[in-house]
Each structure stands twice: as C-alpha cells, then as structure tokens.
Amino acid sequence: MTRGSGLPKLPGLVAAVLVAGLCLGTLLPLLRVGQGGLATADWAAFRFTVLQALLSAGLSVGLAVPVARALARRVFPGRRLLVTLLGAPFLLPVIVAVMGLLALFGRGGLLNDALGALGLPRVSIYGLHGVVIAHLFLNLPLATRLILQGWLDIPAERFRLAATLNAPIGPLLEQPMLRSVLPGAFAAIFALCLTSFSVALILGGGPRATTVELAIYQAIRFEADFSGAAQLALLQYAICGLAAGLALWLSPRALGGAGLGRAVERWDAKGLMARIADMAWIGLACLFLVLPLGLAVLNGLGGLADLPDGVAGAALRSILVALGATAMTLILALALAFQGGTLAQLAGALPLAASSLVLGTGLLLVVRPFVALSSVALPVTALVDALVALPFALRALSPALAEVEARHGRLADALGLTGLSRLRIVVLPLLRPVLGFAAGLGSALSMGNLGVIALFGGEGQETLPLLMALLMGAYRMDAAAGVGLLILALALLLFWAFDRGGRLHAAP
Numbered sequence: 001m002t003r004g005s006g007l008p009k010l011p012g013l014v015a016a017v018l019v020a021g022l023c024l025g026t027l028l029p030l031l032r033v034g035q036g037g038l039a040t041a042d043w044a045a046f047r048f049t050v051l052q053a054l055l056s057a058g059l060s061v062g063l064a065v066p067v068a069r070a071l072a073r074r075v076f077p078g079r080r081l082l083v084t085l086l087g088a089p090f091l092l093p094v095i096v097a098v099m100g101l102l103a104l105f106g107r108g109g110l111l112n113d114a115l116g117a118l119g120l121p122r123v124s125i126y127g128l129h130g131v132v133i134a135h136l137f138l139n140l141p142l143a144t145r146l147i148l149q150g151w152l153d154i155p156a157e158r159f160r161l162a163a164t165l166n167a168p169i170g171p172l173l174e175q176p177m178l179r180s181v182l183p184g185a186f187a188a189i190f191a192l193c194l195t196s197f198s199v200a201l202i203l204g205g206g207p208r209a210t211t212v213e214l215a216i217y218q219a220i221r222f223e224a225d226f227s228g229a230a231q232l233a234l235l236q237y238a239i240c241g242l243a244a245g246l247a248l249w250l251s252p253r254a255l256g257g258a259g260l261g262r263a264v265e266r267w268d269a270k271g272l273m274a275r276i277a278d279m280a281w282i283g284l285a286c287l288f289l290v291l292p293l294g295l296a297v298l299n300g301l302g303g304l305a306d307l308p309d310g311v312a313g314a315a316l317r318s319i320l321v322a323l324g325a326t327a328m329t330l331i332l333a334l335a336l337a338f339q340g341g342t343l344a345q346l347a348g349a350l351p352l353a354a355s356s357l358v359l360g361t362g363l364l365l366v367v368r369p370f371v372a373l374s375s376v377a378l379p380v381t382a383l384v385d386a387l388v389a390l391p392f393a394l395r396a397l398s399p400a401l402a403e404v405e406a407r408h409g410r411l412a413d414a415l416g417l418t419g420l421s422r423l424r425i426v427v428l429p430l431l432r433p434v435l436g437f438a439a440g441l442g443s444a445l446s447m448g449n450l451g452v453i454a455l456f457g458g459e460g461q462e463t464l465p466l467l468m469a470l471l472m473g474a475y476r477m478d479a480a481a482g483v484g485l486l487i488l489a490l491a492l493l494l495f496w497a498f499d500r501g502g503r504l505h506a507a508p
Helices: 010-025 027-033 040-073 079-085 094-105 110-117 128-152 156-164 169-194 197-203 212-221 226-249 272-306 311-339 341-353 356-367 373-414 419-447 452-456 464-473 477-503
Strands: none
Touching: 010 027, 010 311, 010 341, 010 356, 010 373, 027 226, 027 356, 040 079, 040 128, 040 169, 040 212, 040 226, 040 272, 094 110, 094 128, 094 197, 094 272, 094 464, 094 477, 128 169, 128 197, 128 272, 169 226, 197 212, 197 464, 212 226, 212 356, 212 452, 226 341, 226 356, 272 477, 311 341, 311 373, 311 419, 311 464, 311 477, 341 373, 356 373, 356 452, 373 419, 373 452, 419 477, 452 464, 464 477
C-alpha cells in the first residue's frame, strides 16, 4: 500500500516501539518472577480454558451457518436493521450480558421459574455449560456476520449459471465458500473465548470451571502468589499468541470472480419447507439474543432504586478511564496507520496475543516495588484498555487512510501539503467518520471492561464493572442489575456520541 510522501512517519515508528514495548516488555517481569513449574490445578485451568473455547467456537460457528444462510436467502422488512443489530453484542459489556443470561437461566431466572411451575427439576447455569452459553450469546452474532459476508460475496451471476445448468448450489457454490470462511471464523472466535475473565468469574462455578485468567486473578487477589500468577500469565500469553496467529493465518480469503453487482435470486429457496426452516432459524436466533438483553434492561430498571451510594463516583471514574483509553487508542492507531507496512501491522496485532489481564499482571509486577497499586489503578486500566481496542481501531483506520491517499494524495503533493498541514487540511477532515466510529468502539469496550481494574482497584477506586461484580458477589442482585443498566446506557451513549460526532458535518 503506497503512502503519500507528506504523511508523518516518525510518530508511527515511536508508536510501534511503544506498543511492542508494552506488549512484549511485560514478558520480562513475568519471565523473571515466574520460576518453577505449573501445579496440577494450573494444568486443569489450562485444559478447561482450551475446552470451553473449542466448544464455544464450534457451537457459535455451527449454529451461525443456518442463520447466515437464512439471512442470505430471505428478504423481509427489517432485515437490514437485524443485520446491523448483529454487531451490537460486540459493544455489549460482557458483565451486563452475563447478568441478562442469569435473568433467563439463573436459579431465579425465567426458565427455572417456568420449570418449577411445571413441576420439573430446575437447571443450573454455573459451570462449563454456563460459560459456553455465555460465549455463544456473545459470539453467535459475530460468526453470523462473518459467514453471511461470505454468502454475500458470491456473485449473483454464479447463482444464475447454476440455475441455468440445473446444478446443485450447495456443492457448487456454498460448500467452497464455507471451506474458505469457516476456519477463519472459528479461529477468531476461539481466540476471543480464551479471554473470558468476566464470564468465568461469574459463571465458572468452582475449581473445575476455572480459566487461566481467573486463576491469575485468584493467585494475586486471594493468595498474593505473584510467582504463580506470573507462570499462569506466561501460559495465557502463549495460548493467546498461538490463537491470534492462527486466526490471522486462517482469515477468510477472497473467492475471486467479481460479479456485476446484481441482486441475487435464490431459486433454491422458494419451497414452503425452506421458507419455514429459514424463518425458524432467524426467529430462534433473535429470541436467544434479544430475550437476555431485554431481561437485563427490565431488571435494571427495577434495580435503579437500589443503586449504592458510590455509583456516581464509579460512573465518573469509568467515563474518565474510557475517555483516556479512547484518546490513547486514536493516537496510536493514527500513528501506526500513517506508518503503514508490515511493522505497523505487526505492532497493531500484538495486543491480540496478550489479554488485558496478562498485560495488567506484567505491569503490576513492574510498578509494585515503586508505588502503591491503588494509586496507578485507573491510569494502568486506561492504558491496557487502549491497547485492547487498538487492533480494531487500526483495522478501521488503515483502509480509510489508504483511500484518502489514493484519491487526494497526488493533489496534496502538488500543493506542497506535508506534515501537520496535510494532516489538518486533507487527512483528518476526510477521516472524521472513521475516527468517530473507532472512538465510539474504543470507549464502549473500555466502559464495560472488567479485567485490570479487578487486579489493581482498591477501596474508592471502583469502576462501574468492578462495582457491579462486587454487588453480585454480595448477592445484591437488584443493585447489580441497576448498575448493569447504567453501564449499558453509558457504553451505548459514548458510542453514539463519538460515531455521530464523527459523521456530523464530516467532509464528503
């Protein structure tokens, strides 16, 4: 990808070194402190982490195939809105999603109330199956979007040719597409499910359902075993690194053969049974995704009257952390996008190999001898949240910047626009919509993230996700539901404000 000669390169080099230093530099204290071997319980946590990720990714991708196929074959009122809403769970704070699942599947949830009324035995959501259900709720929409895009990328002319030849569409068109798309979708979701701290913390259900991240948290918070936590962090780093590399290697590849942009007519989907099956898959997927979220909102409305006294301070701290993380994410992503090339891509992908809890553990070991952990809790949380959001922001900014340079780079060169002048006059006005989207995404992810703050945060340092987790641990579920609704509202508000602000009066 060719960059205009007037774009600044030095900030990108500095950003790449900084990101590499933060991501790889945290390995040094982990290697220094993490001496000895892993205990039996640590290997059990490793096996559970990999098992739940495999099951979660397999079920998410497997169930997403018929849902995506139904969406690809059907046109109905609200379809475009539904496809757009499939991206909403990515912005949904994980701890709020878990609260919604508890309202549906928990001991006093809707499902168990119905089973009790029918005289049937109640079910428990805690344990392996609960973790898998939570990951299915969070990742089924992502898998559906990835697979649906594969169907939409098949040119309409190929369907017309198959119909003309009376050839079966499945073996001829759909199966080759699925062989191209499914491995990358599975690997991406598998990597996401490895970092499941909030889900495992609430739904794990005991020593047999402990992930590596949860074991790190327990080693630091309850046992002050920094050597054991370092060993576990190294193990988690290795798992996530391998999974991230696998996801990048198996990313979906273009099938080739672009069409003319005509609407696809699916003659294979005109039968009554095909219509019933497709609408059933779409309806069940919508019910599974909407019902827990709706219950979380309803319970949150009822819990607003029980909000604890410290909620205002926690909300302010969460907003400040989210804004700080967003600012750092945009600065790093812009600098790396200007740099371009393999170095920027590698630096932008590094945070995928280190979960937020592992980064926090490494930083904790660095600062612990010098300062009180509570005094750096919020800045470290903002820094780690910025790194977590960086790969997504960079992926949004890089193609947009390439398009700006392709369309306006030569004219800017001819006018002698370089450096800050080029950035101010040409680049930033045209990147405003993408910058607004990236800022909204980063702020929403930070607002609902429970990870590093659980390691560092002490009394008076709680963010909203940590406050909600503490309330749930104290069985104050009504108050926790109210805090969850506040987290959800603030996350969506920040995303909307940044995204809308970026598009308002943006340069065409």
